Amino acid sequence: MHKKLFIPGPTEVAPDVLQKMATPMMGHRSKDASTLQREISDKMKQVFHTVNPILLSTSSGSGLMEGSIRSMTARRVMCFSVGAFGKRWYKMAQANGIEADLVESEFGKPTTAEMVDKALATGKYDVFTVTHNETSTGVMNPVAEIAEVRKKYPDVIWLVDTVSSMAGVKIPVDELGIDVCITSTQKALALPPGLAICSVSPKALEHGKQVKYRGWYLDILELYKYVETKDHQYSATPSLSHMFALHYQLDRILAEGLEKRYARHKEMAEFTRAWAKEHFALFPEEKYASQTLTTITNTRNISVKALNDALGKMGMQISNGYGDLKEKTFRIAHMGELTMADMKEVTSAIEKVLPTL
Numbered sequence: 001m002h003k004k005l006f007i008p009g010p011t012e013v014a015p016d017v018l019q020k021m022a023t024p025m026m027g028h029r030s031k032d033a034s035t036l037q038r039e040i041s042d043k044m045k046q047v048f049h050t051v052n053p054i055l056l057s058t059s060s061g062s063g064l065m066e067g068s069i070r071s072m073t074a075r076r077v078m079c080f081s082v083g084a085f086g087k088r089w090y091k092m093a094q095a096n097g098i099e100a101d102l103v104e105s106e107f108g109k110p111t112t113a114e115m116v117d118k119a120l121a122t123g124k125y126d127v128f129t130v131t132h133n134e135t136s137t138g139v140m141n142p143v144a145e146i147a148e149v150r151k152k153y154p155d156v157i158w159l160v161d162t163v164s165s166m167a168g169v170k171i172p173v174d175e176l177g178i179d180v181c182i183t184s185t186q187k188a189l190a191l192p193p194g195l196a197i198c199s200v201s202p203k204a205l206e207h208g209k210q211v212k213y214r215g216w217y218l219d220i221l222e223l224y225k226y227v228e229t230k231d232h233q234y235s236a237t238p239s240l241s242h243m244f245a246l247h248y249q250l251d252r253i254l255a256e257g258l259e260k261r262y263a264r265h266k267e268m269a270e271f272t273r274a275w276a277k278e279h280f281a282l283f284p285e286e287k288y289a290s291q292t293l294t295t296i297t298n299t300r301n302i303s304v305k306a307l308n309d310a311l312g313k314m315g316m317q318i319s320n321g322y323g324d325l326k327e328k329t330f331r332i333a334h335m336g337e338l339t340m341a342d343m344k345e346v347t348s349a350i351e352k353v354l355p356t357l
């Protein structure tokens with residue numbers, strides 16, 4: 001039996017979108033392939049609120065995180081972390097022999113503009129990374145405030161992980177001045193996992209030229225070179241199946257209307273947060289609570305596994321805590337295809353089984 005997914009990725013995929021994955025193949029060097037990828041890029045620019053080029057990568061989001069930190073860091077990168085995914089950037093830097101520093105916030109707390117200001121003021125860094133929406137702690141970072149102080153350091157390249165928030169929260173990439181903004185298909189975009197997407201600024205493309213060894217498959221400059229000179233094709237064979245589905249899903253997203261989509265996510269978040277406070281407690285500081293998932297403190301000390309087993313019998317699945325927070329928290333995602341009716345369904349199901357746990 002299919003369980004309706006309230007986990008922060010992969011998320012529910014609409015049946016007609018899923019069906020598009022089964023579209024018959026075409027040559028990846030054909031004109032039709034160029035058209036498909038160009039149209040995806042044009043629509044994706046609307047979702048990213050950017051005029052910068054869009055790059056697709058046949059990898060999950062982590063692929064472009066690693067590719068961008070490696071392609072962009074000529075000197076030293078500062079990684080701001082508010083949880084597991086923020087720390088991933090730092091691990092990637094280390095694994096690639098890139099000079100890196102890490103500033104971690106206490107769990108449930110954000111990366112602040114002051115932290116960014118203080119680090120960049122040292123002049124040691126040519127790149128810094130921020131997680132927009134930390135899926136382990138349920139914290140959404142104040143990127144508008146960070147963007148404000150970052151204006152003092154226009155030459156430092158800013159990489160932002162929006163894997164679990166893009167298309168569920170408005171992220172005005174150009175207004176914020178994000179140089180490389182990364183997301184992937186299996187979260188708020190509501191597609192199967194396997195494709196990553198980023199926008200890249202002209203400044204970042206110029207900056208990356210200083211980096212001698214950028215790798216090949218995930219080299220941002222190489223990806224861009226193909227997009228620019230081969231009409232949106234790629235150096236290696238991409239997942240055309242994902243592209244068929246993405247092209248179609250972007251039409252659905254734009255037909256819903258981006259503002260309406262953001263409002264739907266906000267309404268689900270507010271509802272879930274209120275429910276969490278009534279029955280448990282919110283894990284993150286409320287001011288920074290995510291719009292796409294709610295991380296809940298397990299104040300009743302229930303077995304999250306038992307809860308999920310019970311929900312499973314009712315055809316639903318939520319998520320336990322991530323990493324160190326495994327038993328201390330649990331997570332309910334409200335992104336992608338989910339609606340208020342779904343959130344009411346899952347929360348009332350939890351209320352029903354709570355006395356038995």
Ligand SMILES: *Cc1c(COP(=O)(O)O)cnc(C)c1O
Nearest residue numbers: 060061062085133135163164184
């Ligand atoms: C899921 C997630 C990732 C990892 O993305 P993959 O597509 O699984 O590689 C990175 N960052 C955040 C915030 C995420 O939620």
